[in-house]
Every structure is written in structure tokens, then in C-alpha cells.
Amino acid sequence: MTDRLEVRRTAKLYIGGAFPRSESGRSYEVTTHEGEPLAQVSQASRKDLREAVVAARAVFPAWSGATAYLRGQILYRVAEMMEGRRVQFEDELADAGAADPARGVSASIDRWVWYAGWADKLAQVVGATNPVAGPYFNFTLPEPTGVVGIVAPGDQSLLGLVSRLAPVIVSGNTTVAIASERSPLPAVSLAEVLATSDVPAGVVNILTGRTAELVPWLASHMDVNGLDVTGVPDELLADTERAAAENVKRVHHAPDADPFDEAAQSPYEITAFTESKTVWHPMGA
Amino acid sequence: MTEAIERPASAVPPWEYASAPESTDIVRLDDRYGLFIGGEFVEPKSGRWFPTISPSTEETLAEVAEADAADVARAVDAARDAAPVWRALAPAERAKYVFRIARQLQERAREFAVLESLNGGKPIKESRDVDIPLAAAHFFYYAGWADKLEYAFPGRDAPRPVGVAGQIIPWNFPLLMAAWKLAPALAAGNTTVLKPAETTPLTALLLAQVMQEAELPPGVVNIVTGAGETGAALVDAPVDKIAFTGSTEVGKIIRRSTAGTGKRLTLELGGKAANIVFEDAPLDQAVEGVINGIFFNQGHVCCAGSRLLVQEPVFDALLGKLKDRLQTLRVGDPLDKNTDVGAINSRAQLEKIEELVESGVEEGAEIYQPECLLPERGFWFRPTLFTGVSQSHRIAREEIFGPVLSILTFRTVDEAVEKANNTPYGLSAGIWTEKGSRILHMAQRLRAGVVWANTFNRFDPTSPFGGYKESGFGREGGLHGLEPYLTFDGGAR
């Protein structure tokens, strides 16, 4: 046994590509599923959420304007970086009580790869040229909705989050995600992976903290265009949807499928947060 | 027999367009219309009736039943009872019913057109050439999908109808909006309860007759008339889906009402579209596009090009042309084939337009209206241009839903994009330029569901329509318009 003292990681928020502590100075204790203390984790405030939305909005033009090929490459890069840190993810999943941590990490990595491949195919599958009855060329393309809020599921702290994140950002959306309250550490590690995976700063922002405290602010935020409510507790769902009405947010809940199941990944999870844009132009000499 | 012809002596030509009114004889109106429930017209349980008028004369055309919550419940029950019958039909047979509706609409097109103009105030030219043909085309288009649904969404298994759809439509395109709602719903195997707008129920009720003539199974389509309370009752009723077209304000109320209920929802709401004219634009066609963009249907169009953004070098030229063109617009009798701008749909809408126009004047924008005589009775508003408008003026931000155009200028592509997108709405946009690469660049950057380049206000059943941001969600038209009416194994909750 050496005398060397371990250097502990401080689990912080991920906002605009940086890792700040909560502006509120708050943190909360995270334990293993058996109740052993694991870490202090930043407890984001509504002001942190506001900063995260600003960061997500700022990078939206660049990310949505990037080529689909580039976005696909970057998502694939995330998978590569996760593979390199899989031991860490497995440990964190084990602490969170996962029955088969390795399987969870593998599925998460594979999910990034699966969605990465959709980047430059989605428009070919869900886009259309429309044979209008007149001398016009008319086509419809999927475009990202904008800034999308994600409330990640409380269980499946890694695969659940990746399954929500990947389809949202692959089309060009940027996001503010609220991590699993109980097991936020895989999300914090994922943030560290994203920060080193060529994902532009601000495309993904991850907040740890109290879900019930943050969700109303995310749902009512007027500069958030969509909301993935998969992780919103049932008792908060109606209020969340009501708050989302204020700026006509698109609200989506993932299918009730086992996240390991193939049915849990679908291009229609991507289109949940895309807008169909139809363009007309006359055809004339 | 020879009549003496009076020869005009003056140099000014006696050039007048005929008052060429469509005969209204083709329309036979009942004194009263009940609710269309279970394939029959029935008396309302509410016992209440309300008059529906012609906005161009303020004459009462008929009395219409006002459905209360109990009436709505009866209609939803009828739709629920019909659901198993309708979905059990072989899809090819379902298709044929919808084809029948399309054909019958074509057959009675003139009657529908005249009634639409009578009840809504829109020029017969538009109801005859746009509303009714497009409504028929919508049924025809979606009819063909009924037995091809499994091809529509690759990788999705077993498309099934959602169930009973409650559909609430506005007064600006009464029959066309009914078609936009009913056609995809029926093709996908849903049954429906449709609520037409309070001021324009008559063509929907005539459509109910068409449903009878098509021998559509009773209860597949039910029509309940009434005002906002009837709509609210429908939203709160045990339906599986709500489809709403109307104002953003009401759309938000509906969204709040359905929160936590699991009801599927699509909203097609307001807009404040930018119509952007670059200096290299085909200016004379741009003028027509701008005119059509804002004065089509008296500007009662959610996707109207109500904000004109003009690149500074062509501002004077374009404004001159627009003013000249405005002088040639004929405002008046909706049933006259030469009328360009008809009656404002209701007194309430007229007051709203007047209030916003007043605010424009007060906020310092410069108003321009052509000289034209307006009829004494009925609801009318002169085609109006505002120059000297800035983005902060109410007339540049709020949906006026009337024949009022706010004109702003810009210098660069970036400025045009920024101003165009600077609104909570995102329904449509227009671009006028000869430069193809600029069109594609702009089309990509404009946050709007429909982008018209070198044209405006075109619609087609194959073409998806719907908004970004507060202009709503979901699409109507095209393959995309089927999706809200279908559910799939393992689909989203």
C-alpha cells in the first residue's frame, strides 16, 4: 500500500463546455444504491439552468448548420471516447446498482453509434418531394426544433440519458439535460466525455440537482422549444405540460420500451424534435 | 331592334368591371340547422340556436344549433360507437368512401363556393378557384392513402387509427379547413367530431349532407356547431386526439387543457410571416406575390405575408408599384367575380383590425390606403400599407389577421434573416430573389414551416403545412399529415 492520497473528482455541472459549480454554491450527496456515500454533486439552480439555455441557444446556429456528415462523425467520436473510459462508467453503474454494468455501457456506446449513422440519412427517409398540382418544385426537409430540454429518466442513469440525448442532438438540436437525480455520476462522466469529443461547447449542457426543482423552470422557459419529459415523475407531468404550453413547446415522452430493446431506438425518436420545413419554388423558364 | 348606343365623348374610358354576381339561387338554405350526430341532423339538447349571417350584408342566413357539453358528449359517443365499424372496414373500402366525398364536392362545387362566400365574406373568385377545389383535392389525395398506410412510415409496424378525433377549425377557410382535418383522419381510420367556427358553420353543414349522400356510416363524422364553449367542451370530452387550427392564444389554452391527459394534439396557430424582397427580385411578380400574400382572403390567413421586408435599394421602386397596384384592387361584394377583396369576416374581427391599425398610426408608422368606396352595410376594411414600421411596433409583432401590410427595410442577407426570425411565430416566409443559392441559404435559415420562394400562399394536399415555435406543431397535408392520426406498435406514449 502506498502513501499516496487519491485525487478525488469534483462532480460539477456542464454548461457551455465548461464545468462550473452551481452559482448557488449548493451541492448534494450522492450515495451508492446501498446507501454508501459516493460524492458531493453540484445542485443546479434555476440560474444555472438559465445559463445553460443561453449556451445552448448560442451554439444552435452553428450546430444545426453543420453538415450532417460532421454531426455523424462527432456522435461517433463520442462512442469512441466512451469506449476508452468504459471501466469508469462500469464502476459508476455498479455503484448505481446496475445488474450488468458492462451491458449498460456497451448498449450506451452502441446507441451513440446507431444514432450517429442517422445524421445523414434522416432527411432521406422522412423528407419528401411533393408532387403538387402546379408548376412548382416542392420539397420537405426535417430540421431541428431548436433548444430542447431533456429530463433524463431516474433509472438507467447512463443508457436512459444517452437514449434521450443522441436522437435530440443528431439532427442539430442543442440541449439542456437534467441528469438522474439519484445516480448523476454517469451523466457527469458523460459530460467529461462530451467535452473531449469534438461536440461543440453548449450543444449539450448537463445539470445535476433536484429534478422537481429544475423541471418547472425548464418547462416554462420561453427560449426552450421542445421538452423530453421521459424522466418527469408522473405526479409532475400535468403541471409540466401546462407550463410547456406557454410557448407551445413540443413535448415528447419516450416509448415505454425496455431501453435495451431495439424498439427503444428509432428514427422517430429523432423526428420527435424535428420540424418539417416545406419549400416551394416555381418552375418556369 | 336596334338600341341606341351612347358613345362616350370623354377621353377617359368608361372602363368598369361588371358587377358580375354569382347567382345565389344555387344555394338552398334551411331556416335552421341542427347538429349532425350519428348521420342525422338532430335538435340540440341545449335548446339554443344562434343566427349565422352574411358579413357583407349583415343579413341572417340561417339559425344554427349551439351545442353544449351534453350535445358534444352525444357526438363523441356517436363517434366512439362508429369507431369499430369504420376501422373494421377493409381499407380499400374506406378509401372509396373518401373518394366519394371528393367527387361529390366537385359535383357541387359551385354551390359550396357561393355558400362559402355568402357566409364568410371571401371573394367568389377565391372560394371558386382555391377553397373548394383544394378541399376536394384533399379528400382525393388522402383517400388514396387509406389502403397504403403501411408504406407511409418506414420501419413502423402496424399503423392503427388513434381513435376518436376532436377537430376544431377556424373561420378563414371553413370548408378547406374541414377537409384538412377530416380527410387524413378518415383515411387513417379515425372517427371524428368536427366543430366549425361560430361565424362560418354553413359549408360544414352542407358537407354533412355530402357525407349522407356518400352513405358514410353514421357517426364516422359528426359536426357540432357553436362558439368557444362548444370547442372547450370538445377539448375536455373523452376523445383520443385534438386537432386545432386557430389563434395561438386559444392553442395555448387547449394545450393547457390537455396537459396530463395523454390526448394527442396538433396545433396550427398564428403567424407573422416575413415576405422578403431582395434587390434582384422579379419585382413585378414580387408585387403580385406581396399583394396575394397579404390581401388574399382579406388577410385572414395565418400564413399571410404580413411583414414585408424590402432591401433598401428597391424600396422606392417596390413601394411605388405596390401603391399603384393597391389602387386597382376591387373591394366589395364577395359574390362578384371581379372582387379582389371581400368582407371582413365579423364585426369582432373588424374591430380588432381597426384597433391595431390605430395603434400603428399612434406609434408613428405612415399609413397608406387607396381611395375606394366601401359598401354601407357589412364589415369592410380598406387594403392598407404601413411604411416607416420598426420591429418594435405592434403592427410588426402582432397578428392582425386583416388586409394590413407592415413594410420594413433591410440591407443585408443576415439582417433579413434576423428580422424575419425575430418573432415568436414561425409559420411561413417568403423570399424573392433571382439568385438560386441565396434562396436555398435563406430557406435553410428561416425558422418557418413553409417557405415560399418567388411565390406566396400556395397550398396543395401533397404539401405539408404547419409551423415552428408558437405557430404550433404537427403538419397537415402530405404524407406528414397522416402521422398525427396514426398510432404504431411501440410508438411514443
Next chain:
Amino acid sequence: MVGVSQAAELSPRQPLEPVATASEAARIVARATAVDAVGLEGRAAALATRSIKRDSKVWALELAIRCMDLTTLEGSDTTGKIMAMCAKAVRPDPLRPEVPGVAAVCLYPQLVPVAVEQLAGTGVAVASVAGGFPSGLGPLDARLREIAGVAAAGADEIDIVLNRSLFLGGRYAEAFEELVAAREAAGSAHLKVILEAGELGSYDRVRQASMLAMAAGADFIKTSTGKISVNATLPNALCMMEAARDFHRQTDRRVGVKVAGGVRRSKQSIQYLVLVHETLGPDWMTPDLFRIGASSLLNDVLMQLEKEHTGRYSGPDYFTVD
């Protein structure tokens, strides 16, 4: 001389001068406003559905006659044919002397003297095609001599063709110079420049050619020769009218528009008049600024007038064929 027609005397107007030089020709073409074909055709089609009041209709039909260039451009035209046509031009309906005469007769150069003699003092003008009609591709000096010749023979108006070979080849300065030379050769005669829109390939080209011809001093721009398969069309005419409207805004100069070829029914002539009214306004609704080149149209208009007068539909046997 065959009598005095009811036609209003054409107001004596000084022929127009060029407003630009050949060195500016390319710029004029480049700066011509773009035209969107679908939008233009849509507007023309929409205007074609306008219906006019009965009283206006009689006036419009008579205006169509007053604006008509009664035309024959056949290799088989003879003195006799021209004499008969002149008689018809002056008094289209012998049973109704109140029906006005046409604006002009339009014919080939060799027959100009016949018409000049027949129409002297009638108020009906003599128009001749010249300048190597219809292709305009003979030697320039020969074309100019022909123009000067018909002017000397007494033609009031000369219909020449734009050199499409030069124009479509991008040699705008040369095309412009030819028009200016023709303008000079025509002397005091009014110059109508035929664009032959059906050969230009796009409305953008029609608009460019219109601007070029107007800048070169054309009194009129004219759609077609009538010698190719595409004659006057509503969109082509609308396109040229929009150009004339812009030219007027820019130079304060009113240039006339002539539609020619394929206008056979009175309904068409009304549609063109609607285009004029809606695009250029009432000022242009005069033979000074609008013409219809036609031959069989006249009897159809007369037949419609008869219907307006009697309330009955008439038949071709009741109108003279010359």
C-alpha cells in the same frame, strides 16, 4: 379615297429619339428587371377572367377596332386585296356607319402606295413592315433602304423586327445600333419594333428586348411577326407592358404596345385591353399607345357588337369578307 372613317384622328406625335447610346446597351439588358415565368403567367391568367360591364363592353369592342392594325402579310397580296381591305378599314360595318374605322392597315412595302392612295384623308394610317421582315437578317444597308423607302412612299408607321440573331448572340450594342439606324431611316414615321417574343426563349429576354427597343427610340414595341408558331400571348404582352410601365417611370416617356398574331376572337381583344388597363392604366387605352395587329379579329368584334346591340348572337354571313 374611300370615304372618311369614324376613327379618331391619331394625334400627331413626334417620333421618339433614343435615350441611350450603343455603349449602354449591355447595361440596359443586364439591368432589366427579372421576370418569374410562373408568377407572370399566373397574373395574366387571373386578369383574363375579369369580365367587364355591358356598357364598357361596347366601348371596349369599339376601342378594339380603333386600336386595330388590320393586317395582311401574304405573298399573295394584290392591289385588289389591299383596296378591299382599305375599304373595310375605313368602314368596317357598312350597315352601321357609327362603327369606327381601324387605326391602320398593315402590309408589305410594295403595296404601300396602294394603301396610301386609298386611305388619304380617312384618318386610317398606313403601316408597312420593313427592314427585312420577318427575319431581319438581310444586309443592313438593304434593310435601311427598305425602311427609308416605305417612309418616302408615305407610310405613317413602320413595323421593323429586332435582330434576334444579334440579340440572342449577346451582341447588344450592334442590335441597339441597328434599331437606332432604323429609327433614323424611318424619318417622321412611327417606329414599331417587333421583338418576336416567341423566338426569345424566356420572359427575361422579352423584358430585356423591350427595354433595349424602347431605349433605342421605338414608338411601339410589338410582340410578334405572326410568321412563327408562337404569336402574341397574354403573358408576353403583360411582360412587355410591365417593361413599358417601368420605362415610363424611369424616363417619363410613354411607349406603345402592340400585340400581333393569333388574336382572332373579340374575347381575346378584351383580355388584352384588361391587361392594358390594369398594367398601364387608362392613359394607354388609345390607338396612340395600344394596337392589335389582326385580320380575322375585326369581323368577330363586329359580330359581338351586333350581339350587344340586338341581344342576339349573329353569324359570319352578316359581315363582309374582304
